[in-house]
Amino acid sequence: MLDPLTLLALAGAGMLAGFVDAIAGGGGMIGVPALLSAGLPPVAALATNKMQSVVGTAMAAATYWRRGFISLKALLPALILTYAGSLVGALVVKQIDITLLDIAVPVALIGIALYFLFAPNLSDADKAARLPFGLFVPVMGLIIGFYDGIFGPGTGSFFTIGFVMLFGLGLTRASGNTKILNLVSNLAALTIFIPAGDVVWPAAIAMAIGQIVGGYIGARTGIRYGAKVIRPLVVVVSIALALRLLFFR
Template sequence: MFEVSIEVLALLLAAGFAAGFIDAVAGGGGLITVPVLLIAGANPVTALATNKVQGLFGAATAALTYARGGHVNLRAQAGSAAIAFVASILGALLVTRLPVELIRLVLPVLLVAVALFFALKKGLNDSDRAARMAPAVFAGTMVPLCAAYDGLLGPGAGSFYMIAFVSMAGYGVLKATAHTKLLNFASNAGALAAFAVVATPWWATGLAMGCAQILGARAGAALAQKQGARLIKPLLVLTTLTLAAKLIWDLL
């Protein structure tokens, strides 16, 4: 039934739980699941596609958990989610037409800049600030940019959603985290729709990992709601710098 042995599946389930927890708090769960999928024998394209399958469950669970906590109105985000879905498909389709290698070179620099912003910005907490963009403008610019990147490459998309909500929408850290989850779900779904055409995900394994993601995401979102920026900021900085270091390592 599964594409891997029971022993390997157990490792993948543990990775799914850990990734769900981290993704629900700060994003970056793919840092755990993609390498483990590669170790399990998936080729790079299959690993990325399977990661999208299981990641859908974690993002959806986190979005629902934050919504129940009163930190996000999912119905109000429906339009932005639809934009993210379409933009991520377009990003995936443009992978052969855009300078992907150049983007890979610039990406670590952008991720380090994101980490420094959250580490050094004074007064960055769970309190909202003045927005620099109207909601409609944000939905028409920041959302499709982040979602298209998610479809095109993917690593760090959650961090880019976060910094957009904090710096442009004026959201506090916890509220920004809550608002990234439905958009992450939508852009993951769009990317998976594109991947399903050109790749063969491990569907059974991905669905099993998705169940583990649900448990991890519920635990992570619950803890984040209790701790707020005290937990989210340092974990976001850590995961973003780790991702930047991994990308630099891959380039070298």
């Protein structure tokens, strides 16, 4: 059993994770270590983190949607394929060798950080899309959703860079659309974790309460300040995730 002080600390970690996740993704690098520190086994920590992060991601996605940064109708095919990709990834993860991702993902995250750091024209203004949104966003959702199901770290960064580079979205719209696809991807994983009894519910509920606050504040901050806060936070989160994967696994 988790004592009240530990649950309070987890709620604080959930609030911080929700704030970071709502703007740039990567809240799992806060949530998972906090749960491991509270004594949860690795699988339970991953499952509980997915459960609590869904709440904050839903709050952030709803906030972006209410402010007009997300079109659910345009994203519907991508939502379906993202869910399917994540579910398949979670089902086959034990059947395939993912050791190559230990190096490939940190390298990709560093590449994303460098792009966001040095690209001169990143802003909240939409640009010309390189690929048709309706046709290729579902493909992106399927691929990144599958990755999230088998591995996970950096999913938000990969969605954001895809929306910016391939589909010309400004950073605030890219962040909002990322939230809704990330939400669906996490829900797919939970269809595996919850029936298996992997979620530690007292910890999940405590962190979810913090996530509601952090996700709302983070989304409002991203909407208010746009590229000025999203751009540097994506850089910081991508580099921090890369370093964690390389040196602290």
